[in-house]
Amino acid sequence: MExxxxxxxxxxxxxxxxxxSGTDRxxxxxxxxxxxxxDASFTVERGExxxxxxxxxxxxxxxxxxxxxxxPVTSGRVLVDDTDLTGMTPAQVRELRQQRMSMVFQHFALFPHRTVEENVAYGLSVQGTARERQRTRTAEALELVGLTGWEDRLPGELSGGMRQRVGLARALAADTxxxxxxxxxxALDPLIRKEMxxxxxxxxxxxxxxxxxxxxxxxxxxRLGDRIAMMRDGRIVQVATATEMLTAPADEYVARFVRDVDRTRVLTASAVMEPAGISFTPATTLAEAQETMRRHELTGVLVADGGTFAGAVTRGAVSAADGAGSVADVLDRSAARVTADTPVADLFGVSAAAPAPLAVVDGAGALLGMVTQQSLLRSLSITEDAEEEVDAHA
Ligand SMILES: Nc1ncnc2c1ncn2[C@@H]1O[C@H](COP(=O)(O)OP(=O)(O)OP(=O)(O)O)[C@@H](O)[C@H]1O
Ligand SMILES: [Mg+2]
Structure with a gap:
């Protein structure tokens, strides 16, 4: 959209x-x-x-x-791939829509006197799809949304959530x-809504x-958006990922809007981790480890072997060994580790039980960074600065 x-x-x-020229609407x-x-401009990426x-x-x-x-638009352009929709005749637009786009509406828009199967097949029959093909497509779509076996029911016999799944199946059957x-x-109850x-x-x-x-x-x-466009009074005020919107709201309006979001569900370990500034290798001598931990007042330190997370040591274990040997001798190889996409909400429990910082690792086990109790607590108030600014304005 341009x-x-x-x-x-x-x-x-x-x-x-x-x-x-800048007048507010x-x-x-x-x-x-x-x-x-x-003046709305944005690009939607394929698959997002x-x-x-x-x-x-x-x-x-x-x-x-x-x-x-x-x-029809008043001004500006809508491009689907490179096809400009705004220059098309109504018939061309209709064809493009049929081939490439499906809609799902808030109030389901089902035909009350047609069965679930007929409702799902509706778009296909309008397009003149062959009967047999309608059948298979409809069956596939109903299976995708978990409604196999409900083909012959009427919408009135279904719950709200099921009706919306029929609406979704209809969109999926069109295979756009x-x-x-x-x-x-x-329009759905909170629990059903979460299920959907x-x-x-x-x-x-x-x-x-x-x-x-x-x-x-x-x-x-x-929860759903790879990216989110925030609209206010007809204008798009920010296009960003959920994390960006929480940590760097474009303006006061967005900052206020995101204020009450449960940020521990949105932010992930990658947003709160810090570089593992001090880490040991299995070969680090215990004398050196003990001295480093004492000097920096650390109760636990992560250990990496050639970039791969190997475990953690605690100050207690290092002290007990009394200077002889290396980190490998007192290494806790089962120390807690999480992946970068773990929601912050799930880190609190793990972190509280761990004597060392939490290791953040990638799929291959490489140490990406660490999460400490302090960084977790900071994540709860990560847009505090932005909010203080808002309050100052208000
Ligand atoms: N056909 C129309 N003729 C005149 N004004 C319209 C028409 N359709 C929408 N509007 C107006 O355009 C503005 C935006 O409406 P729109 O329905 O796009 O908002 P919305 O964000 O979808 O709201 P909601 O969350 O209530 O669905 C509103 O002021 C609305 O009254
Ligand atoms: Mg609306």
Missing amino acids: NLYKVFGRRATEAVRRLE AELELPGVTAAVV IFVVMGLSGSGKSTLLRTLNGLL EILLMDEAFS QDQLLNLQRQLGKTIVFITHDLNEAM
Whole structure:
């Protein structure tokens, strides 16, 4: 999407001109004109879940409808790969949409008098797909969302979560690379909603679709989004990963928005780890180890052998050996280690039980860094500076 404007009302072009010169949409002073999307630019990468997040009225649904060509744009461009959707005829847009994009809606949009199977097959039958092929595609899609066996039921016989899985199956049956989901889980109970989020993440690991997911729920955005676009009053104020948004909010608005997020679920070991500044090798003499630990007041130190994490030593074990031998003799080879993508929430327990810092390792066991109790506690208040700034402004 490139510098996209979507303005409703008769004096749309004039509105765009004013918005381009920096006028806020609230100060347009053009009666009957609503600037729903203002100068939106972003790129969605193939295979990512791109979340658009913002309060009610911020322009999310309008943005999505320009993205799939359901709404003509006032100004700007929408490119799918290199195809400019904004220059196409309605028939061309419809064809592109059918071939490449599927929608999942908040209120399921199922036909009440058609069975689950008929609902899922609907798009395929409209496209004129052969019966047999409809059958297999529908069966595959229902299996993906765990609804095999429910083919002959009517939507009214299903729970909300199941209905939304029918909606999802319908989108999957079309077998398009792009999925557009507008508040798809917002009507569901919290527990069911979490289940659906898990299921979507699972499906995404299998299918690798390109997903644009709209939500006004920040926790959902942070759980699902590879990247998140934050919208405010029609404008996109930041596009960033969840971690970036927490640690480097673009402005006060974003800082306030992310303030109440459970950051221990979003941040991972990689965001809180520090370089293992002091580490030993198995060959380090115990005399040297003891002296180093005393001087730096360390209770535990990580040990690496040629870059590979080998374990940890504690001050107690080193002292007890009384200077003779090397670190290898007192090495705890089973010392705690975590991978870089472990959520901070899962580190507290491990860290509290460990006498040394936690080792952060990669898949091959190389020591990437360490996490200490202090760095964990700091992670809880990682945007404190940003917040203080906000408070100073307020
Ligand atoms: N067809 C339309 N005609 C006129 N104004 C519209 C139209 N569609 C949307 N708007 C206005 O555009 C603005 C953005 O609406 P939009 O539905 O995109 O927001 P949203 O972020 O999806 O909100 P919600 O979270 O409530 O779904 C709102 O002020 C809305 O009233
Ligand atoms: Mg909406």
